Amino acid sequence: MSAVAHAVAATIPPRPTPGITVTTQLAGQSELLPAGALGLLVSLHRAVEPERQARLAARGQRQAFFDQGGSPDFRDDTRAIREGDWTVAPIPAALQDRRVEITGPTDPKMVINALNSGAKVFMADFEDSTSPTWRNVLAGQRTMIGAVRGDLAFTAPAANGKPGKHYTLRPHDEQAVLIVRPRGWHLDEKHVLIDGQPIAGGLFDAAVFAFHNAHALMEIDRGPYFYLPKLQSMEEAALWECALSHIEGMLGLPQGQIKVTVLIETLPAVFEMDEILHALRDRIVGLNCGRWDYIFSYLKTFRHHADKVLPERGQVTMTQPFLKAYSELLIKTCHRRGAHAMGGMAAQIPINHDAAANEQAMARVRADKLREVTAGHDGTWVAHPALIPVARAIFDEHMPTPNQHSVLRRDVQVGREDLVAPCSGSISRAGFENNVEVCVRYMAAWLDGNGCVPIHNLMEDAATAEISRSQIWQWLHAGNQHLDDGTAIDLALLESTLRALPARLGDTTALPGGSRIPQAIGLLDQLSRADELAEFLTLPAYRQID
Structure with missing residues (x-):
């Protein structure tokens, strides 16, 4: 257990609350899940699980409406939030400039390279980039502890008679800011049962990370920070607010210490961006265009709508009108509320064996990042360290300030039909x-x-x-x-x-x-x-x- 976790454990009952069962045991597991951490998980699950199940049921009801020919729309009951004059809480200094963020899984080599990469932010991903085997989930938490503590190291296997390369972290002030993405509300962690029910995977990820690392991160003005995925409504955002407030209370953190960025990667959520910001207004710092999951959500929402069938994936680009409308409305909404509007992922990786093909790929990256920065985005995502200088050069040229909150995009007028219109192809x-x-x-x-x-x-x-x-x-x-x-x-x-x-x-x-x-x-x-x-x-x- 980390020194911080030892200190935190003193504020939590030394024995886990009855009712929790961890179904699989691996070496070193007790250090990651001591009594205090288990007690936190039990308390958090009991506080959140009934509403989580209600929210998942609401998703099903909403999808049934879409399957019968309905379409998402802006809510009448929240008009006052959309039309109100309010802003989110001030953004911490460490998150003021997020012009290039790199994302990836939580294995040690990836985490070291990402934190050392020169990106402003690294999003360590327990969700879409991680296969949630129990071994992977625990190993990811162990890696996060080492990263926060600063002693994470990795040695590659020996090859061709030569020793493997050794990887270590740079000092904290030379690293990217760490943000963790826990799993979405729909995913269970089946290896941890509380009162006979699996805990939400995202609650497990966030709570265990915070238990071990929150106080150490707070001491260096680095959070803890989370990226929240797959939200579909303001009520789901409010549920995260409840969960994170509960974690803060249990760990003795100031309320609002945990900061979040929300991925707008479902079609229903794009109609509730103001409401999501408002539900998390004391801790949210921005919204992100999670473009790939957003396209998936469009397909899923309109799965029974023959008039909404999209062409093959390669033709569904961010220049298509419905995706352009989504991106620009996100910028307008965020900047009105004092929040970051983050751009989407460049999934390309270097093509080392073909210089011409590699240049074509990099040209697509440059065009995509130019589109984002000139539209008003405050930063962007890349999937590979080699893309960081490419993206950074574009943002440095067109965004000399830490962000573009002054770009209010009052010219953007987006209605429901703009957001749901399919593209041809x-x-x-x-x-x-x-x-x-x-x-x-x-x-x-x-x-x-x-x-x-x-x-x-x-x-x-x-x-x-x-x-x-x-x-x-x-x-x-x-x-x-x-x-x-x-x-x-x-x-x-x-x-x-x-x-x-x-x-x-x-x-x-x-x-x-x-x-x-x-x-x-x-x-x-x-x-x-x-x-x-x-x-x-x-x-x-x-x-x-x-």
Whole structure:
């Protein structure tokens, strides 16, 4: 246990509250989950779980309305919040300048490289970039403790008779600011049962991180800070406010010490951005355009709307009108309230073996970041350290100040129809096959414990796999969909594509999760044939790990 955790443990009953069961035991687990941490988890679960279940039920009811032909819209009952004159609490100094943020999983090498990368912020991701095996979840928390303490180190395996490279952290004042993304409300942590129920994965992630690190981070003016994913309503934001206030109270932190950024990555949430900011106004510092999950949410929201079928993924870019409207409305909303408006992810990774292809990829990154900074975004995301100087050069040139809160975008006038209008395009055979391949390869890696996978020079995570999977389902079930060569998109096309995939992939032994390819093919086949689109592919996949 860290020194800070020892101090905090003194304020919490030394024995865990009865009712908690940790179903799996791993070496070193007791240091990560001492009595004080378990007591915090029990108290937090009991305070939050009833409302979490109510919120998940509300999601289902809302989706049923959409399935019957309804559409998201701005709420009449919250008009006063949208029209009111209010701002969020002041932003801490460490988060004033967030022009380039890097994201990635919580393994030691990634965390060290990201914190040392020169980015302003590193988002350590327990959600879309992490396969939540119990070993991964605990290892990620152990890595976070080492990162905050400053002694995290990693030595790569020896290769070709040479010792592996050794990685260590730079001093705190030379590191990126650490922000942790816990799991979303829909995900359970099945290895921790409280009163017979699994705790919410996000509560586990946030509470254990805060238990071990909150006081140390507070002492250096670094938080703790969180990125909150997958929210669909102001009530879900208010539930996080309740949870984080509870953590602060249990750990003896000042109220509002924990700061958050919320990802606007669901279609319903874009209609409640003012309300989400208001629900978290004492601790929120910004909203982020989580573009990939947002596209997935659009597909899921309109899964039964034949007039809302999107073209293949490569054509659904941020220049499409409905995505441009989403981005610009986010900027306008945030700046009106004194909050950051963060841009989206550049998923490209360097193509070292092909200079021409690499330059084309970097040109796409530069164009995307130029679009963001000139629109008024205060920062952006990249998936690979090599993209940091590319993105930073664009933001440095066009944003000489720490942020662009003065860019109020009063010219932006966005209504409901702007946010839900589909984009036109086509579906090529290559696009269909790429969706199948990305989904299968990602799920195979995820089932094998790897949640962040390079595929075709893009860093794929659960969000991009969700796009691929939900598009396949909608193309099959929306009726009368065809490839641009006239071929019907039906189960026969899916079957032939799945049968051909192993030969197309060739030797899979070098692929992440290569041995799981048949299992992933079976899962995609099952999900694609189902009468209803599964809410998240990670829910049925989670039952197949650990």
